[in-house]
Amino acid sequence: MSRRTRWNGAALAVVMGGSLAAGCGAPGGDAPQPEATSASVAAAPTCGTAPVTLNAYIETGFPLPKELSTEFSKQYPNVKWNIREDQFAVITQNAPRVLADDPPDLMRLPQVSELVKNNLLKNLDGYAKAFGWDSWPASQLEQMRLAPGGKTRGEGSLYAMGLNFSMTGVFYNKKLAAKIGMSSPPATLAELDDALAKAKSAGITPIAQFNGGATGGLAFPLQDLMAAYGPPGPINDWIYQKPGATIDTPSNLQATQHLEKWIKAGYFWKDVNAVDYATMMSRFIKGDGLFSFNGDWESGNLDKQMPGDVGFFLMPPVQQGGKQAAMSAPLTYGISSRAKNADCAAFFLNWVATDPKAREIGVKVGGSHPMGPADGPMPEVAKDTVTASTLDAGAKIAEDNGAMDFIANATGAIYAKSWTPQLQKLVAGQQTPEELLKSVQSDYTSQVGGS
Amino acid sequence: MTRPTPESAVDPDATRPGPAAVTRKRSPARSGGLRTPSWVGWLFVAPALGFYAVFVLRPIALTVQYSMYRWDGIGASTWAGLGNYVKVFTDPDLFASILNAIKLIAFFSVIPVVLGLAIASTIRRIAESRLALVARTVLFLPQVIPLVAAGIAWSWLMSSTGLVNQLLTSVGLGGVARAWLGDFSTALPAVGVIGAWVLLGLCTILLLSGMSKIDMSLYEAARMDGAGPMREFFSITVPSLRQEIGVCVTVTVIAALASFDIVYVSTQGGPGNATMVPGLEIYYLAFSERQVGMASALAVVLMLLVLLVALPIQWLTKDRSS
CATH class of the missing domain: 3.40.190.10 (Periplasmic binding protein-like II)
Structure with missing residues (x-):
């Protein structure tokens, strides 16, 4: 009997110990490896013609991203959306884990430094070149640029894009x-x-x-x-x-x-x-x-x-x-470094900034100035509205840098x-x-x- | 059996113990009927044990392990030894959160247990009436309402234009009216009141059920000896409820030390860290500051603190007679 009890005790220890020992090495290290070079894109990418489902993780309570995605699917019927919504505070807390474990193609981003440090975000320099984002007013993209290693912001490679920028x-x-x-x-x-x-x-x-x-x-x-x-x-x-x-x-x-x-x-x-x-x-x-x-x-x-x-x-x-x-900050969205449809997501971001209909939605629904070239098409806004005066304010801030x-x-x-x-x-x-x-x-x- | 099989070819009794031999050997153990091997018991326990190991013991072990590292939750980690623990006790903000939790014990434990005793003995006296049923239901209601909903409702009640201030103003005490959850001196007590409200019902019901077990002849005897209601209460009711009080105190002290939801919903630790508690601090450290190691160290300290407080209570309120 006593031998059997001892055997049982040993089995118990093995079961418990085994479950406890899982992860005995130092924690972490499951972050993606850095990309060898920043993705260089030959021609401006598109969503193609084959059916694509874009996985998006957006902030709840703001209608802008949904309206944009609906309009986008209208213009490009092969693109469907799989949208997950959360409050911004939840997104902030979850961002690293979601980007590492369940990488969305497009995601509303909190402060990006830590995400870049862990190689969780796609370097957008290649897309910026292909789509000509480099020729937009530099201040629009400045906040989303990070020096190598993700420490200093305001300079370096582009890691996110805005749907518009607020004032x-x-x-x-x-x-x-x-x-x-x-x-x-x-x-x-x-x-x-x-x-x-x-x-x-x-x-x-x-x-x-x-x-x-x-x-x-x-x-x-x-x-x-x-x-x-x-x-x-x-x-x-x-x-x-x-x-x-x-x-x-x-x-x-x-x-x-x-x-x-x-x-x-x-x-x-x-x-x-x-x-x-x-x-x-x-x-x-x-x-x-x-x-x-x-x-x-x-x-x-x-x-x-x-x-x-x-x-x-x-x-x-x-x-x-x-x-x-x-x-004044862009409404930042980024692409996971492990995203399956990165090209299509980048094409969408470019469309948001340049398509006249998208820019109109950006102003009327989002209430903020669209991203994009300085001479991009602007929708008509009634003169005596707050929206009109915030858009004017945007011009003054650009002038005063x-x-x-x-x-x-x-x-x-x-x-x-x-x-x-x-x-x-x-x-x-x-x-x-x-x-x-x-x-x-x-x-x-x-x-x-x-x- | 025309053909000899290898088995029947040899004499079975010579090579292995026959059934009779086995029976003889194990007969003492068989006296109670059919005997099942002892490992079968473990089989029954295994599912629960497995869950316990994977979802309780493993996280605790991992937390202890993480607490020795500096780690942002994703990237590589570096060994920190006991550095995180040193910081828990030297960082004034972290230590203040532990002190706040200890202050909350007054509201989460003392008020519900003392008030619960008084209410339970009152309800017991009117046990026959419908009022007792209503009182029991009303008092237990906070246990049924989700804490988050309770926190939101209370933050409305305690806002500067809420019911609490309206009542104060209507009785001429408009001078003390304030945003109770937004004032440095009243925020922690205000959070404590919410906790007291939640836990009062639990304590009352627990104590009430304990009272129903007290032998009524004890009270009769006391009354014959000329004891009044107060004397009955302190000489019979309270001593008989030793174990129930022990459970109440343990549960509520743990609720105070490990509080999170009420504070998160009503003040989020503000104003200016006045209501910061370890549970909330752990959450902020892990998910907004991304210092998983520090958060784990504080969590381990909190667990030890809970044990340090709860175990003596268990020992003090143990039923000595048994």
């Missing part, structure tokens, strides 16, 4: 503006401060903004203030992880102090630390709040919900007539773990502008150096 600035409620005698958008930061003070004393919430949960929406006005006080170049360098870049600069300190002044003056809702994005939008649409720092992805929505009552302007400069800047990526995109964790808690502390009076920037910079250094 941020300040929306304002025209009815409330009339109440405080604001007939035209402020032309300087001082004029904006003046309008804010007038709204406050008229009992109107000056700024409708969100700052709750894990999404610190005060980063919008903060970065706009940074770009008002200083040039956008160094901010982009920081976001692109260029060596030696820092966010803790004198002009950024002025910007943070200015934001603190707004907080202390009570320009935001008292419960701003508990307001999420959706709550902010519903309050602003209901007429609570004169200004709101947001992006043109809401233009179409606002034109529908408050027709004729909403205006948009770019963050005014400190000096009248000074250069203006804005967060003032496009910035979002400071929240510098690293994968900088938004949720640094900007958001720090800005929430600033609202609660538990953090000073000096320490805020120092703290974000030290998190950034450890993340950039440590990853």
Whole structure:
């Protein structure tokens, strides 16, 4: 009996141990190997004529990609779609594993540095050459370029494409503006401060903004203030992880102090630390709040919900007539390095930027400026709509070379773990502008150096 | 049998033990009827054991292994030894999240158990009435509602224009009204209240079922000795419920230390890390910072912390009489 018990015990140990021992080597290493050379494409690729099913992984809640895919299938009936949708936060968390294990042909992408580092994204240089993307305004593609190794962004090979590019600035409620005698958008930061003070004393919430949960929406006005006080170049360098870049600069300190002044003056809702994005939008649409720092992805929505009552302007400069800047980012889509139909996916991306019908969908449904050549066809947009003013703003930013990526995109964790808690502390009076920037910079250094 | 087979050609009894011999040898074991070999028992356990090994033990072992590496979840990893563990205890943010979880025990355990005892003994007194049934149902309802839905409902109740503030304003306490989940000083207690609400029903029902097992003659005897309701409660009810209280405390303490869903839905750790708990921190580390090694180290520390707290509770509330 005792021998049998011992045998059973041994069998148990083998079963358990075997299951435990699986993966005893160092974890990882299942990432694709880097491509020997960047794919060179002889002629511009197409989707061919044989039936193709494109696997796409897109962000839910935004109708643009679906409308584009439907129109594309109309024009190229051999192409069918297999679309999987998720919220952006889910896509962000899943991106590396999905690209490694279940590679889609086309995928909405979060910050791409880590994906490129692990060779999960297809190098698009070959397609860029074949389709002539190189001749588009360089700023459109800059944010999706990465130096070898995926460390520094803003230069190097192209790893993603946009369906359009968004523009941020300040929306304002025209009815409330009339109440405080604001007939035209402020032309300087001082004029904006003046309008804010007038709204406050008229009992109107000056700024409708969100700052709750894990999404610190005060980063919008903060970065706009940074770009008002200083040039956008160094901010982009920081976001692109260029060596030696820092966010803790004198002009950024002025910007943070200015934001603190707004907080202390009570320009935001008292419960701003508990307001999420959706709550902010519903309050602003209901007429609570004169200004709101947001992006043109809401233009179409606002034109529908408050027709004729909403205006948009770019963050005014400190000096009248000074250069203006804005967060402007492409709606990034990429192709998995293991995609089966990479050529067709690239053809689709090129079609989105160049086909007149696709560009019209991009503007009317997406509300943002299409990618593509500077003289590409533009759909007619009614003059007095928000969409029209955000498109105009895009032209001004291109002229001033003032496009910035979002400071929240510098690293994968900088938004949720640094900007958001720090800005929430600033609202609660538990953090000073000096320490805020120092703290974000030290998190950034450890993340950039440590990853 | 015309042809001799090799087997019948030799004398069977000479080469192998015949049935009689076997029977004789094993007879002591056979006294209880037909004997089944002991490995058959393992066969019955095998499916469950297999699942347990693959889905519980293996992940734990892998987590321990990952915690010794620096790894982004995809690419190559580098050996880090105990470096990740050192960081768990030296990084103020990570350590603060552990402290928050310990603070949550007051709301997740103390309130449900104490209040649950009071409510259960009240319900037991009115056990015959329909009110008792209604009270039981209402109190247990939070266990049936998905935690995510509960978290969303509570974040509405506690918003600056929510019911909680409306009630406060209507009784003249508008001055204390605030966005409870967005205020640094009230966010953690507010999350705690949601947890208390969820766990109160579980504790009440558990304690109530324990009370139904108490011999009624004990109460009669106490009453004859002139004991009042309070005396009955502390001298009979509470000591008799030692094991049920033990289960309640264990379950709720683990819920507090390993909390995730309520916090994720209501505050996501904000404002400014005021409600950050280890469960949420592990999730952020693994999926947004992509520091799988650090996340694993914190997970191992959390597991040990849960064991460290739960085992003494088990020991303290063990039924000594048996």
